[in-house]
Amino acid sequence: MQRKRKLVSAVIFLCSLHLAILLAGFVAPTDPTAQNRDFPFAPPTRIHFVDAQGHFHLRPFVYESASSPDGLYQYHDLHEHEYPVHLFVRGSEYKFAGLLTCQVHLFGVDAPAQIFLAGTDTYGRDQFSRILYGGQMSVAAGVLATGISLLLGLVVGCIAGYYGSWIDESVMRLAELFLVLPWLYLLLAVRTFLPLHITPAATFFLLIAVIGTIGWARPARLIRGVVLSARSRKYVAASRGFGASDFHILRRHVLPHTYGLLLTQAVLLAPQYIIAEVTLSFFGLGAGEPMPSWGSLLANLQHYNVMVSYWWMFAPALALVLVSFGYLAVANVFHEQLQSGSI
Numbered sequence: 001m002q003r004k005r006k007l008v009s010a011v012i013f014l015c016s017l018h019l020a021i022l023l024a025g026f027v028a029p030t031d032p033t034a035q036n037r038d039f040p041f042a043p044p045t046r047i048h049f050v051d052a053q054g055h056f057h058l059r060p061f062v063y064e065s066a067s068s069p070d071g072l073y074q075y076h077d078l079h080e081h082e083y084p085v086h087l088f089v090r091g092s093e094y095k096f097a098g099l100l101t102c103q104v105h106l107f108g109v110d111a112p113a114q115i116f117l118a119g120t121d122t123y124g125r126d127q128f129s130r131i132l133y134g135g136q137m138s139v140a141a142g143v144l145a146t147g148i149s150l151l152l153g154l155v156v157g158c159i160a161g162y163y164g165s166w167i168d169e170s171v172m173r174l175a176e177l178f179l180v181l182p183w184l185y186l187l188l189a190v191r192t193f194l195p196l197h198i199t200p201a202a203t204f205f206l207l208i209a210v211i212g213t214i215g216w217a218r219p220a221r222l223i224r225g226v227v228l229s230a231r232s233r234k235y236v237a238a239s240r241g242f243g244a245s246d247f248h249i250l251r252r253h254v255l256p257h258t259y260g261l262l263l264t265q266a267v268l269l270a271p272q273y274i275i276a277e278v279t280l281s282f283f284g285l286g287a288g289e290p291m292p293s294w295g296s297l298l299a300n301l302q303h304y305n306v307m308v309s310y311w312w313m314f315a316p317a318l319a320l321v322l323v324s325f326g327y328l329a330v331a332n333v334f335h336e337q338l339q340s341g342s343i
Helices: 002-022 127-163 165-180 183-192 200-214 217-230 234-241 246-282 294-302 304-309 311-340
Strands: 048-050 056-067 075-084 086-096 100-108
Touching: 002 127, 002 311, 127 165, 127 200, 127 217, 127 246, 127 294, 127 311, 165 217, 183 246, 200 246, 217 246, 234 246, 246 294, 246 311, 294 304, 294 311
Parallel strands: none
Antiparallel strands: 048 056, 056 075, 086 100
16 A cells, blocks of 8 residues: 555656646746846746735735846846736747647736746746756657657567567677667767758657667567566467467467566656757757757756856756656656566
8 A cells, every 4th residue: 555655646746747847838937938138147036925024925926136236147136016926827829738829827927027936048038938848858759769669679579589589589689789889879879970950840850769769679678588488378378279370469468468567667768768868959969949958958057157157057957857756766666566466
């Protein structure tokens, strides 16, 4: 019972992160591409409950921010007026879940105040909004690449494990070659041979194909071991004796043994592939503007003055850590469930 509660808690946490990323247009207060040149490198907006006179407010509020004469990229609050944080406000247009055009945002404040929960970048763009939208690319790339790897691993592992002989030998030697190669350098090498001057959307799908194709070897070896064990079961031999086709035996008697392994591999590979996409985008080999990703957001830290002066520019790394932690928490609890036989 305790393991099931852990599993449910981990899944809820992970689903909440994915839901916020999926509904980025609704959760984000502003358009991620909107530039506000009056607020470059503005720090995160302070949310107040107590005003300058010491009065407590039930509704959180912010103060209008203005440039400080003390130095470049320095700001201070103007305490003349409080601007409450409103829920379900109208703002810039976006596609709700990528389908419906909508203007309602989860929260916002009245002009001329601004709310930057994670500060702004060099162009005054809201970092919080860009992190949510960037998560759509990074997480989608990781999840889709995971699907490609598992599909390739399932097909190759089933064929190698079920038919054996020279097919098994050839496939396993090829898998071992992929396993010993350093995947990061291989990924960078493959990506550099691909065209650079292509649209961001085409780059996105190329990334998915490259990342997913490189990572098939490990799940293929694991699935092959499960298939080797399953094909020796007596009910498989009986089914073969009754004249069942290989496809029928694989579908009805062998593949069900791989479902738990596939699910465990999915939650283990997804954070690795998300990090792979972030790494490529960090080095400028991912999709460029106007499509943000966590890697391109973290690329700002390549400038020393940004890294040492504006701590909120590390916020995309925190989002990456949270998503990776969510996947690994689900994988750990699910593995415990499998080991105990609860699933």
